[in-house]
Amino acid sequence: MFQMSFGLTALFTETEEGSYRSRCAEAVQRLATVALCDTSGGFAAAQVLLSAYNGQNWQLAITDLSLLDPGLLDRSLLVISARARFGIEPHTLIDNGDRLFNRLGSKWQRYRIDNRYKTECRECYGSGEVFANLDDDNDDTMKTCPDCNGARYQ
Ligand SMILES: [Zn+2]
Numbered sequence: 001m002f003q004m005s006f007g008l009t010a011l012f013t014e015t016e017e018g019s020y021r022s023r024c025a026e027a028v029q030r031l032a033t034v035a036l037c038d039t040s041g042g043f044a045a046a047q048v049l050l051s052a053y054n055g056q057n058w059q060l061a062i063t064d065l066s067l068l069d070p071g072l073l074d075r076s077l078l079v080i081s082a083r084a085r086f087g088i089e090p091h092t093l094i095d096n097g098d099r100l101f102n103r104l105g106s107k108w109q110r111y112r113i114d115n116r117y118k119t120e121c122r123e124c125y126g127s128g129e130v131f132a133n134l135d136d137d138n139d140d141t142m143k144t145c146p147d148c149n150g151a152r153y154q
Contacts, residue, residue: 024082025093027075040067046108048076052083052090123147
């Protein structure tokens, strides 16, 4: 795939480049903290990070950026710009980035491109669990949904 990227050194002095990378690293760290949460903002932050990490497997829906507060939106645009203009991969900016991004990928597996458009499991209504004992109305014990095997989608 053709990738247009301009060298950082052509645009920045060494000091400016260091500052730029620091701002990008802070943005990745903040977005990652949010992306580990089960919130709409976490969903959007995860899309930004995972799309910048691996655009083959993850794709950001731009309208979902509206789920972020202004500070996180600015950080998202910085991460996107760093990736698009300079080829800076977000996981390289932080310590243990590979491990963190693998964790994010596992957490948000439902939205990986090959899963994103699958349908919600009809047996468990997307919860991944069903009542273990349907014959007893007083038993709230749950078990993994046998139809989707807990994946929540099919
Ligand atoms: Zn299910």
